[in-house]
Amino acid sequence: MSETAIEFTDVEKRYGDVRAVDAISFSIRKGELVTFLGPSGCGKTTSLRLIAGLELPTAGTVRIAGENVSTRAASERNVGMVFQSYALFPHMNVIDNVAYGPTIRGGAKKAAIERGREILTLLGLDGLEKRLPSELSGGQQQRVAVARAIVQQPDVLLFDEPLSNVDAKLRRRVREEIRDLQRRFNLTAVYVTHDQEEALAVSDRIVVMSQGKIAQIGTPQELYDRPSSRFVADFIGDANLIEGAVSQNAFTVEGLSLPLPQPAPDGPATISVRPERIALEKGDGVSKIRTATYLGSRYEYIVDTPFGTVLVSAPISLAPLDRGDTVKLGIAPGGFTVVEHA
Amino acid sequence: MKQVFRTINQVGGLWLLLGLTAVLILPWYKVAPPELVSGGALSDAALFQALAGRAWLWPPVLGILALAGLRVARGERWQADDLVLPIAGTSFLFFLFQAFAIGLRGPAIPALGEAFPAAMLGQTGLGWGGFALGAALVGIIADSLAARGFCRGERFGANAVIFVVALLLLFVFFPIIRLASAALFTPEGVFQPGVFIERALAPDLWNIDCLTGGSRCGVVINTLILGITSATLSTALGLALALLVARTGFRFKGALRAISILPIITPPFVVGVAIIVLFGRTGVVTGWLDMLFGIPPTRWIYGLPGIVLAQVLAFAPITFLVLLGTVEAINPTLEEASKTLGAKPFATFRTITWPLLRPGLAAAFLLAFIESLADFGNPIVLGGGYDVLSIRIFFAVVGARYDLGNAAVLSIILLTMTLGAFWLQTQWLGRKSYVTVTGKSDAGLAAQLPTPLKRTAYMVVIPWVLFTLGVYLIVMVGGFVNDIGRWDLTPTFRHLNTAFSFEIGERGLQLFGSAWNSLQTTLLVSAIAAPLTTAIGILTAYLISRQSFVGKQAFEFGTMLSFAIPGTVVGVSYVAAFNIPPVDITGTMAILVICFMFRNMPVGMRAGIAALSQIDKSMEEASQTLGANGFTTLRTIVLPLIRPAVFTSMVYAFVTAMTAVSAVIFLVSARHNMATAYIMGRVENGEFALAIAYSAVLMVIMIISIVLIQFLVGKRQLGRRAELQSVTAPTAAE
Numbered sequence A: 001m002s003e004t005a006i007e008f009t010d011v012e013k014r015y016g017d018v019r020a021v022d023a024i025s026f027s028i029r030k031g032e033l034v035t036f037l038g039p040s041g042c043g044k045t046t047s048l049r050l051i052a053g054l055e056l057p058t059a060g061t062v063r064i065a066g067e068n069v070s071t072r073a074a075s076e077r078n079v080g081m082v083f084q085s086y087a088l089f090p091h092m093n094v095i096d097n098v099a100y101g102p103t104i105r106g107g108a109k110k111a112a113i114e115r116g117r118e119i120l121t122l123l124g125l126d127g128l129e130k131r132l133p134s135e136l137s138g139g140q141q142q143r144v145a146v147a148r149a150i151v152q153q154p155d156v157l158l159f160d161e162p163l164s165n166v167d168a169k170l171r172r173r174v175r176e177e178i179r180d181l182q183r184r185f186n187l188t189a190v191y192v193t194h195d196q197e198e199a200l201a202v203s204d205r206i207v208v209m210s211q212g213k214i215a216q217i218g219t220p221q222e223l224y225d226r227p228s229s230r231f232v233a234d235f236i237g238d239a240n241l242i243e244g245a246v247s248q249n250a251f252t253v254e255g256l257s258l259p260l261p262q263p264a265p266d267g268p269a270t271i272s273v274r275p276e277r278i279a280l281e282k283g284d285g286v287s288k289i290r291t292a293t294y295l296g297s298r299y300e301y302i303v304d305t306p307f308g309t310v311l312v313s314a315p316i317s318l319a320p321l322d323r324g325d326t327v328k329l330g331i332a333p334g335g336f337t338v339v340e341h342a
Numbered sequence B: 001m002k003q004v005f006r007t008i009n010q011v012g013g014l015w016l017l018l019g020l021t022a023v024l025i026l027p028w029y030k031v032a033p034p035e036l037v038s039g040g041a042l043s044d045a046a047l048f049q050a051l052a053g054r055a056w057l058w059p060p061v062l063g064i065l066a067l068a069g070l071r072v073a074r075g076e077r078w079q080a081d082d083l084v085l086p087i088a089g090t091s092f093l094f095f096l097f098q099a100f101a102i103g104l105r106g107p108a109i110p111a112l113g114e115a116f117p118a119a120m121l122g123q124t125g126l127g128w129g130g131f132a133l134g135a136a137l138v139g140i141i142a143d144s145l146a147a148r149g150f151c152r153g154e155r156f157g158a159n160a161v162i163f164v165v166a167l168l169l170l171f172v173f174f175p176i177i178r179l180a181s182a183a184l185f186t187p188e189g190v191f192q193p194g195v196f197i198e199r200a201l202a203p204d205l206w207n208i209d210c211l212t213g214g215s216r217c218g219v220v221i222n223t224l225i226l227g228i229t230s231a232t233l234s235t236a237l238g239l240a241l242a243l244l245v246a247r248t249g250f251r252f253k254g255a256l257r258a259i260s261i262l263p264i265i266t267p268p269f270v271v272g273v274a275i276i277v278l279f280g281r282t283g284v285v286t287g288w289l290d291m292l293f294g295i296p297p298t299r300w301i302y303g304l305p306g307i308v309l310a311q312v313l314a315f316a317p318i319t320f321l322v323l324l325g326t327v328e329a330i331n332p333t334l335e336e337a338s339k340t341l342g343a344k345p346f347a348t349f350r351t352i353t354w355p356l357l358r359p360g361l362a363a364a365f366l367l368a369f370i371e372s373l374a375d376f377g378n379p380i381v382l383g384g385g386y387d388v389l390s391i392r393i394f395f396a397v398v399g400a401r402y403d404l405g406n407a408a409v410l411s412i413i414l415l416t417m418t419l420g421a422f423w424l425q426t427q428w429l430g431r432k433s434y435v436t437v438t439g440k441s442d443a444g445l446a447a448q449l450p451t452p453l454k455r456t457a458y459m460v461v462i463p464w465v466l467f468t469l470g471v472y473l474i475v476m477v478g479g480f481v482n483d484i485g486r487w488d489l490t491p492t493f494r495h496l497n498t499a500f501s502f503e504i505g506e507r508g509l510q511l512f513g514s515a516w517n518s519l520q521t522t523l524l525v526s527a528i529a530a531p532l533t534t535a536i537g538i539l540t541a542y543l544i545s546r547q548s549f550v551g552k553q554a555f556e557f558g559t560m561l562s563f564a565i566p567g568t569v570v571g572v573s574y575v576a577a578f579n580i581p582p583v584d585i586t587g588t589m590a591i592l593v594i595c596f597m598f599r600n601m602p603v604g605m606r607a608g609i610a611a612l613s614q615i616d617k618s619m620e621e622a623s624q625t626l627g628a629n630g631f632t633t634l635r636t637i638v639l640p641l642i643r644p645a646v647f648t649s650m651v652y653a654f655v656t657a658m659t660a661v662s663a664v665i666f667l668v669s670a671r672h673n674m675a676t677a678y679i680m681g682r683v684e685n686g687e688f689a690l691a692i693a694y695s696a697v698l699m700v701i702m703i704i705s706i707v708l709i710q711f712l713v714g715k716r717q718l719g720r721r722a723e724l725q726s727v728t729a730p731t732a733a734e
């Protein structure tokens, strides 16, 4: 049932010697919200623009709704895009902005305006039709931008860092709105952000990018629980990276031996353990609490262990640990993943 | 309308239709060629000409037919087919080759004559069919490149880039190449570098007798002396004005700025004429001097002094504007620092202000130097026996002894000098940054000009103001009094009547005046040229600031270069290039319009680039993702937002087309005469009053037109953008 909306096959985009996007392949299903996540300059915006047709790939193919659109201009694709600056046309009022697409695509002006009004109503923007963009609040401008982008029922709706112009306090609300809208209209959406928390909160799936390449694709949970590389583990959430070795299907490091979920050959390896997957038990262990921080909803401890310092996040308990306490570390099977293995 | 475009697109696009029309229907040649078969070819279109024996026309004809076949076979997106580019490309190359290789008098290469006996008869210039086919092939090439992802797959962008480049090549570079070959080859095509060197080194060019006490210098030396004198004086005057405005309590800033616009809307020759009326042998001022002080009248004004006077009057406003910018950009805190260190005002000026001014001075000097070299109107009126390059070039083409080769050599010398100055100027401007590095935002009061300097500045400026007033008084009055030359100030309309008499009788409006013809042509040409110039200027700006393509920098430089070529050189190069097939368009109105388009486009281009840099690019991208192609985006989004640039460009293009003379003087014809050429004729005949009356009429028309253009282009809806930007400006994430 899950039809493919967008498919990238070995897509590459170069600017001179810079490979902004380096042979990436992935596909996005209809009705899905996928996030491109990664550090600055990793090629997120470029990938998004490749979908929109605002850039054309230097190699590889881009398919939208099954059709190869690799050399097709933006105006010949059916995509909607919400720009970081909203890019509302300052010389047109709200309704003209929203009706712009249907009008220039050759529809009757009247029908276009009618359609625009419907969308504005759905987005709770009635009464603002005649205002100029400069007479709207930032939030209203963004909703107008969204209305303009979805009025033609695009194959895919693209967002480039839609929250970067939004007040920090409002971000949570706006991102919920976007998610809600996407579900309500069953839109296929691609969302670019460099904020991992935002990505985890809104996405069906996340594409983590690094230096023009895809580091990992997966649901938020998969990425969080089973990062496939050091980079992903580190980029998403907090991670303790512990270097040790695999022997006899167990990961061992001084004072610790963890059975592997799947058998693996012997050799040096690194695992990633999330801070909340480590249990601390007060007692005569070899590890020692260096700092203990009370964060209201939980405690955070930094613990000196024989294999380095680790970060532990623990629920509020009746008997909190203190600086200097010696503790024993426990990691549940499945509470860690091997991210590097030679 | 939209429907029409859509249908055309479905049929295969404008270009394919145009190409088919070009080879099947339109006459291929400008003038029907001699008949090859008895009874003649069925029609003048290329297909039938090819059938009748002009076999060299087959490749382009077959090319277009093959492309039409591809359209039928491949469907609507036929431009993406792998065969399109090779077919269109080769057809175009063959098209160019035959056009240039077979001239009016037969083939340039003997082998061609053997292959195609019919070619021995030669062929005339391209007609509608030929031009249409050229355009169609270029368009198809652009479309097929776009289908391969050139310009992000945007057909409009790709077409715009390719066409602008093609037009620049045809109308800027090709004429210069022809000019160079006219200098290096005999008309028969024999390479003759010896003659070139001989001509370029002729003593009457480089003679420096006048510097060593002799009577006359060579024309190149004359030109240099004029350029240096004129540029030095203009720069000095501009500096005095700039210092007065920026560094004293001068109160007539607005008036000065207004005066500085005058030279732009002043037709050529009229300043020269006014100067003669004032200072000539029978001039007003000369008469007074004779009466009051017994200074005998002489002809001193004819020659270097007169030309310099007229040029300084025209260039001082330009240098003033350049230097005002420099003076205002000097950070006052630097001067204050110097003072707190104990320097006296004059020492501060000498050690701080002056060095900071130097780059601006150099820029202003070079600008005035280039203008002086290119000037044609003033030397021809006031030159007397003082010969400069632009005049010499003019007479080599228009005079009794037509000698294009010599004109070409002189043009190349002139061009080398201007380009050299232009290059120096870009070097200077490139390094001026340390002047403006801190901008104007710093607090602090600009140092007042030291008193002695202030006095000097006033002493320079006051005579200039009086002189300007005198000249423009003559221009305003001279046409409407009996005989300004003899100071007979009885008001009369007789000059106006000579030029513009008309009658409204039973046969409707009838125009009798001798100037109507040229006025109509001028207005028509300017009215056509202004929007076209603006279109190509703004389009080029759009390409430069919004498209990325290979060779963009060279492209940008090329467009600026076309601005630096002196008008006289453009005129000669057009004569050299467009008097003979394949592009034989001299004597038409089109050549006048084209000449203006490419000479004046850089102003619109620069205004456009500046305006576009203020506009968020994502608005255009938004428009594209909403389904608008490049052209719709330009029309509905970009143009409304850059109206001021459009206005600037329109006004400039219109006004310069009305007042230009140096290039068009070569291109006018009996049928299409321009106002400036007509005025020049009157001046040569000594009919000063008529010339002045006509000039006054032109100035009034220009002022009315500027108001009208402002009204048409409109300034509505502007100013909101600033507000919007302040709202959407990124509110610093995190």
Ligand SMILES: Nc1ncnc2c1ncn2[C@@H]1O[C@H](COP(=O)(O)OP(=O)(O)OP(=O)(O)O)[C@@H](O)[C@H]1O
Residues within 6 Å of the ligand: A015, A018, A019, A020, A021, A038, A039, A040, A041, A042, A043, A044, A045, A046, A047, A194
């Ligand atoms: N037009 C261009 N010309 C040259 N290089 C470019 C261009 N656009 C992007 N790049 C380069 O491509 C790389 C990826 O850029 P991109 O804008 O996709 O990054 P990003 O992941 O969106 O970063 P950010 O989070 O900072 O927005 C960067 O190294 C950038 O410098």
Ligand SMILES: [Mg+2]
Residues within 6 Å of the ligand: A044, A045, A046
């Ligand atoms: Mg980005």
